[in-house]
Amino acid sequence: MSDYTPKAEHKFTFGLWTVGNIGRDPFGAPVRKQLTPAEIVYLLGEVGAYGVNFHDNDLIPIDATSAEKDKILREFRTALEKTGLKVPMATTNLFGDPAFKDGAFTANDPKVRAYALQKVMQGIDLGVSLGAEVYVFWGGREGTETDASKNPLDSGKYFRDALNFLCEYVKDQGYNLRFALEAKPNEPRGDIYLSTTGAMLGFISTLDYPEMVGVNPEVAHEHMAGLNFLHHVAQAWDMGKLFHIDLNDQLFGRYDQDFRFGAVMLKQAFFLVKFLEDVGYTGSRHFDAHAFRSEDYEGVKDFARGCMRTYLILKEKAARFNADKEIQDLLKAAKADDGAHHYLAGGYTREKAQRLKAESFDREAMGTRGLAYERLDQLTVELLLGVR
Ligand code: GLT
Ligand code: MN
Ligand code: MN
Numbered sequence: 001m002s003d004y005t006p007k008a009e010h011k012f013t014f015g016l017w018t019v020g021n022i023g024r025d026p027f028g029a030p031v032r033k034q035l036t037p038a039e040i041v042y043l044l045g046e047v048g049a050y051g052v053n054f055h056d057n058d059l060i061p062i063d064a065t066s067a068e069k070d071k072i073l074r075e076f077r078t079a080l081e082k083t084g085l086k087v088p089m090a091t092t093n094l095f096g097d098p099a100f101k102d103g104a105f106t107a108n109d110p111k112v113r114a115y116a117l118q119k120v121m122q123g124i125d126l127g128v129s130l131g132a133e134v135y136v137f138w139g140g141r142e143g144t145e146t147d148a149s150k151n152p153l154d155s156g157k158y159f160r161d162a163l164n165f166l167c168e169y170v171k172d173q174g175y176n177l178r179f180a181l182e183a184k185p186n187e188p189r190g191d192i193y194l195s196t197t198g199a200m201l202g203f204i205s206t207l208d209y210p211e212m213v214g215v216n217p218e219v220a221h222e223h224m225a226g227l228n229f230l231h232h233v234a235q236a237w238d239m240g241k242l243f244h245i246d247l248n249d250q251l252f253g254r255y256d257q258d259f260r261f262g263a264v265m266l267k268q269a270f271f272l273v274k275f276l277e278d279v280g281y282t283g284s285r286h287f288d289a290h291a292f293r294s295e296d297y298e299g300v301k302d303f304a305r306g307c308m309r310t311y312l313i314l315k316e317k318a319a320r321f322n323a324d325k326e327i328q329d330l331l332k333a334a335k336a337d338d339g340a341h342h343y344l345a346g347g348y349t350r351e352k353a354q355r356l357k358a359e360s361f362d363r364e365a366m367g368t369r370g371l372a373y374e375r376l377d378q379l380t381v382e383l384l385l386g387v388r
Helices: 037-047 066-083 110-129 152-173 197-204 219-224 229-238 266-279 297-323 325-334 350-358 363-368 373-385
Strands: 012-015 051-055 089-091 134-138 178-182 213-215 285-287
Touching (some): 012 297, 037 066, 037 297, 110 134, 152 178, 152 197, 197 213, 197 229, 219 229, 266 297, 266 373, 285 297, 297 373, 325 373
Parallel strands (some): 012 051, 012 285, 051 089, 178 213
C-alpha cells in the first residue's frame, strides 16, 4: 500500500478563498460561516498542506482600520508559525469591489486604472512581507459585455502599461518576485481579454520585462473553453513560463465549476500530473477549487485532502505508466527510427535540403501503418482503473 500523505516536498497549496469559500453562488446564500484567515491556516495545517496563498482582501478586508489590520496580521503570522505553512503566492482582488465593474487595468476610467495600480503595489508589499515569490494576476473583470464599450487595442495597451509599471515597481523595491498571468475566457465578464494561456504567452513577449512574467494556467479555465489544458501547460513549460499552476476540475463548456482536483476528468488530470512530474516542475501545486455547497467544514477538509490524495495517486500511476513494459514498447514502436533521416538533425543546410528534395517516400506505407494507439489508450485506461 503506497503512502499518499502530503509532504512539504509536494508543494501543495490552497488559497484562503478556496477552503475558506462559504458556498455563496449567484442563486444562493452562504452555507458555511466565514472563517478568519488564521482559522483557515490551522485547517490547512490539519490536512497537511504546504502553503497558503491569498488576495489582499482575503487577508485584510478592503475597509479594515489599521488596528483591525494589525490584529489580523498578528493572528495570521502566529498561525503560520504554529503550522509551519508558507506563503508562496499572493494576488490582488481587482474584481470584487464595485469600483472594478468595468475592469481594473483595462477600465475606461483613468482613475480606476490608477486605483488598481495603487492597490496592486500595496498587495505586493503585503505579499512580499509574508514571503511570497510569485504574484498572480487574474483579470476577472478585464473584459466587456459589449465591444461598443471598449476598444480592445486600448485595453491591451492599458494592460501592458500596468504590468510594465508594476515590473518597474518590483525592481525598484528590490523584491524577489515574479508575476504569473492567469487566463480565463469569461465569467464574471461576458468576455475576458487574453482568454487563454496561449494568448497570455503571446502578450508577455510584448512587455518591457518579459523575463519577470510567466503564467498561472488553471485547469478549469481552459476546460471552460473546451481546450486541452495539458497542451497549454506544455507550451508554457517549453517557454520557461510555468511560474505557477491552478489545479482543479471542470467539465467542458460549463460555468466556472472549480471542482476538487480530479473530480470529473480523471484521464486529463492523469496526463497533467504525469507531465508535471516527468518534466520536474518544482513550483507550487496550488488547488484553486472549493468544496461542494453541500459541505460543512468536515466536508471542506475531505475536499482538501481529496485534492492532494488524488494528485499523489495519479503521480504513482504516472510512475507505473513509465515503468509498464507493454506501454513503453508500444511507444517505442510508434517512434521506431531506422536512422534514414538522422541527417536532418542539427537544422538546415543547403545540402540537406537538396538531399531531402531528391528522396522518394512510400506514402502508402506511411498511411496504412497501424499505430496501435487504441491499445495504448486502453492500457492507460486499465492502469487508471487499477487492473494493471
Ligand atoms: C478567483 C478565480 C481564480 C483566480 C483567483 C486569483 S480568484 O477565485 O476564479 O481562478 O485564480 O485571483
Ligand atoms: Mn485560478
Ligand atoms: Mn476557476
